[in-house]
Amino acid sequence: MSRSEAVVIGASAGALEALSAILPGLPASFPLPIMVVVHIPPDRPSALADLFAAKCRMIVKEAEDKEPLLAGTIYFAPPDYHLLVEVDKTVALSSDEQVFFSRPSIDVLFETAADAYQERLIGIVLSGANSDGANGLRAVMGAGGVGLVQNPGTAFAAAMPEAAEKMNPGADAMTLAEIAEYLKKV
Amino acid sequence: MTGAEPSEKVEDIEIRLLLEALFLTYHYDFRNYAMASIKRRLRQAQRALGFATISAMQERVLHDASMLPRLLGYLTVQVSEMFRDPSYFRTLRESVIPHLRTYPSLKVWIAGCSGGEELYSMVILFREEGLEERTLFYATDINAEALATAEAGIYALDRVQLFTQNHRKSGGKSSLSDYYQAAYGRASFDKSLRRNVVFSDHSLVTDSVFAEMHLISCRNVLIYFDRDLQDRAIGLFDASMVRKGFLGLGSKESLRFSRYTDTFDEFAREEKIYQKKGRG
CATH class of the missing domain: 3.40.50.150 (Vaccinia Virus protein VP39)
Known part of the structure; x- marks a missing residue:
């Protein structure tokens, strides 16, 4: 198995709880960048980066257009912008139309990250009440990357991991604790 | 990697060629746009306009100027709102x-x-x-x-x-x-x-x-x-x-x-x- 170079995570309803069970446990020296899309309201600044910066040992920030993606750093998509990855492993933001009523969209992040990292990517779909991320996870796994979903039975909102699992039967369903353990070993 | 394998993905090559064609033919220059967005938009255009490949879309737009506005509609699509922010x-x-x-x-x-x-x-x-x-x-x-x-x-x-x-x-x-x-x-x-x-x-x-x-x-x-x-x-x-x-x-x-x-x-x-x- 080839070594992964990046992690992408999508979460919606129940995101805070799910991410809190995964991100704070990762070491400052975590060897990959982690890009996160959470569905958040478009019309006010997001507190996510500040909130997790206080809890995490990794560097946490809101992604900025054109910045290089670095190991040991967690990048949150800003409100009202899509977060994309360029093939040179830099951030691109866009205000293209919403995808499934969402901007940022999990699918958009996953699909562009799959283009950039190919098989060296881990895609994780967490709790949520819609189906964003299912197409994206298909792109990740289609490029040879790893697909994980939060075990729907353990999710605050099951619909999103369920949809991702249904479209991608090869994805591993895990509890939050198992996902956290998996990441510690990459 | 085998010798026959291209160093760049075929789709990426197709995209570069299409953008070059748009520039040379119609003087619309998207060659220095951020590529991740361009790629998403061209894939949308390809699906919506019913082309099997990006190359097929290029062939058409080169020979049929009426295709240009439709393609531009995808490449330049911008949604805004009044008093945004x-x-x-x-x-x-x-x-x-x-x-x-x-x-x-x-x-x-x-x-x-x-x-x-x-x-x-x-x-x-x-x-x-x-x-x-x-x-x-x-x-x-x-x-x-x-x-x-x-x-x-x-x-x-x-x-x-x-x-x-x-x-x-x-x-x-x-x-x-x-x-x-x-x-x-x-x-x-x-x-x-x-x-x-x-x-x-x-x-x-x-x-x-x-x-x-x-x-x-x-x-x-x-x-x-x-x-x-x-x-x-x-x-x-x-x-x-x-x-x-x-x-x-x-x-x-x-x-x-x-x-x-x-x-x-x-x-x-x-x-x-x-x-x-x-x-x-």
């Missing part, structure tokens, strides 16, 4: 307008005006502040269909609720409903708002200096450009602006990494409003 307009109103008031006549450029939402927001703001009469507005875009939409000023009524909220949050002094007539699910904005507006086809990529502007608003356009192209556009703004003129960018855009960082002062950092320095 109300705090941007509030800052213009409270902090920039007092400066602009000191000029006997004004020029304002909405660069990349797309469907016109930002243009009408600006004209309404200037009317509320009593500056519309002395202002000439330039609204430019590379997409002729977008310009036509902007010139028509007709929007789906279900979007107007958001426009109205934004307008109120921006410190609007009038009611947005004073400016449009609603009928058949559409809001048609008053033609008097276009009295002092010049609509024009203009490319930040290939065209040159425009006029001596006092305010240039260009939001969420530069994020689609690569760094070199961003520098070109900002250089164009610099050259198209009076000393002490204002430049407003999108909330996730900045001059921080640009060649022109030192040419402008940060006027309102949070709102990404810059002011050209008084002495070069």
Whole structure:
């Protein structure tokens, strides 16, 4: 198995709880960048980066257009912008139309990250009440990357991991604790 | 890796060739755009227009000019809203307008005006502040269909609720409903708002200096450009602006990494409003 170079995570309803069970446990020296899309309201600044910066040992920030993606750093998509990855492993933001009523969209992040990292990517779909991320996870796994979903039975909102699992039967369903353990070993 | 395997994915090669073809044939230059977005949009176009490959789409657009506007519709699609980021307009109103008031006549450029939402927001703001009469507005875009939409000023009524909220949050002094007539699910904005507006086809990529502007608003356009192209556009703004003129960018855009960082002062950092320095 080839070594992964990046992690992408999508979460919606129940995101805070799910991410809190995964991100704070990762070491400052975590060897990959982690890009996160959470569905958040478009019309006010997001507190996510500040909130997790206080809890995490990794560097946490809101992604900025054109910045290089670095190991040991967690990048949150800003409100009202899509977060994309360029093939040179830099951030691109866009205000293209919403995808499934969402901007940022999990699918958009996953699909562009799959283009950039190919098989060296881990895609994780967490709790949520819609189906964003299912197409994206298909792109990740289609490029040879790893697909994980939060075990729907353990999710605050099951619909999103369920949809991702249904479209991608090869994805591993895990509890939050198992996902956290998996990441510690990459 | 086998010798026969291309070093670049075939689709990426197809995209580069298509962009080259668009430039050579029609002088539309997307070659220095941020590629992740371009790729998504071209895939959407390919699916929606029913082509098996990007190459097939290229073949058609090269030989059939009627395909061009349809493809451009995907490549330049831009959705905006009136008074998007109300705090941007509030800052213009409270902090920039007092400066602009000191000029006997004004020029304002909405660069990349797309469907016109930002243009009408600006004209309404200037009317509320009593500056519309002395202002000439330039609204430019590379997409002729977008310009036509902007010139028509007709929007789906279900979007107007958001426009109205934004307008109120921006410190609007009038009611947005004073400016449009609603009928058949559409809001048609008053033609008097276009009295002092010049609509024009203009490319930040290939065209040159425009006029001596006092305010240039260009939001969420530069994020689609690569760094070199961003520098070109900002250089164009610099050259198209009076000393002490204002430049407003999108909330996730900045001059921080640009060649022109030192040419402008940060006027309102949070709102990404810059002011050209008084002495070069």
